[in-house]
Amino acid sequence: MIRISVDVMGGDFGPEVVIPGAAKALERHPDVTFLLFGQQERCLPILAQFPKLKEKSTFHHCEVSVTMDEKPSQALRRGRYVSSMWRSIEAVKSGQADVAVSAGNTGALMAMAKFCLRTMATIERPAIAAIWPTLSGESIVLDVGAGIGADAQQLLDFAVMGGAMARALFEIEKPMVGLLNVGVEEIKGQEEVKEAGRLIREAGLDTIDYYGFVEGDDLGKGTVDVVVTEGFTGNIALKTAEGTAKQIAEYLRSAMSRTWMAKLGYILAKGAFDRLREKMDPRKVNGGVFLGLNGIVIKSHGGTDAEGFAAALDVGYDMARNGLTQKIENDLKKYHARHPSPAGPEAA
Known part of the structure; x- marks a missing residue:
């Protein structure tokens, strides 16, 4: 129950x-x-x-x-x-x-x-994780607005928490995790993001599979199961995606009602349009998780x-x-057991 x-x-x-x-x-x-x-x-x-x-x-x-x-x-x-x-x-x-x-x-x-x-x-800081529709199914994106900015350790924490959520929601044994960046090359991006990439690679986490850097277009492709970013960027990405979905829906609605031929084409392809509407419906992926x-x-x-x-x-x-x-909790304990705080267990 x-x-x-x-x-x-x-x-x-x-x-x-x-x-x-x-x-x-x-x-x-x-x-x-x-x-x-x-x-x-x-x-x-x-x-x-x-x-x-x-x-x-x-x-x-x-x-x-x-x-x-x-x-x-x-x-x-x-x-x-x-x-x-x-x-x-x-x-x-x-x-x-x-x-x-x-x-x-x-x-x-x-x-x-x-x-x-x-x-x-x-x-140190909680995150809001959103479910993101992709070409291959669904993925998780965090943080999408709990805070502004994040240092390398906080981004690593997001990766661990996002991986745990993917296992709980998608029942994936070892989710693929990527860091959102301006390019996939290791030399690109802010220092916090590059340092977070290094920390995740060297952490030896057996609960996630670190993919590396991903770009904005990877969100819709579903390149990874979990996309990690800080709250300012994540929130803008989320609102942009929602606005783009509404824009495309309005374009289609306008185009399908323009001429009688277009209306006939809509009737003939109604099943396909219904599936598209279902896929783009933001209500189906509603619910941000506080992690x-x-x-x-x-x-x-x-x-x-x-x-x-x-x-x-x-x-x-x-x-x-x-x-x-x-x-x-279990994933975080595994990580901190391997990487204890320099100040000792009391600091954790």
Whole structure:
């Protein structure tokens, strides 16, 4: 039985999207139970429309909800201990839930998750990992916005955590990992990236297979299973990819409606266009995973619909079922056992 705690008030639409999304996820995963946190006057009438979900859920009333435009510091002061966002994360800390999912304010969610769950002992900075559709299937890209910049050791940590996530999500025994760079040659790129490449090569990790440097076009090709970068670059890459997908969809929609011949061609090729739409649908890969915390937290896109939120719940289910946190802890222990801190074990 997988237990998922949900911030029902999170996102642009709150319970109107979150509750139907949870109902969809329950259809796919009957072994799930939900802990729902939100304002009862808004949530309970909607929850009543989904009797199967209501039966598999425990609802917890929360007067406070974090708005999408609140600053992280403000959200912490106002919503710590009492908001639906905080209490959904706290359920993971207390062991009541295996994973928390929210579509709320990203900065506030990361601040609360760090404050409540804390980072793993040897992790300086958590990362947000995104699932990326590719020509060969899917890959993982991190960090896509948890922080700005990263030094070589932090990039190595991202590689270890991303590899553990690939094993949990894709069930790959030894994922291929690449460092995003401006070229594949070893002499190119920032010093932090080149140093990270050296550290990963010399680490002797038996949980990942280090590919080397990859470039921007490798993201869509699926050259590697995990692409490692720092948060500023990763977030720009993510938003660019989302915008490009929407642009291509609009081009196709415009071209298919221009003439009657084009409309006829669309009808004849509708099956192919449906498969293309399915492949490019950002809702299918919704759900950023916060890595490096003592617990699993999933961030759904704030503007998604019920199908998209269900996809984020699917990710949370897979991460919990396959023991993501334990895999990361084990991989980090293996690395630090081989490469102890110069200051001794206490420093770790």
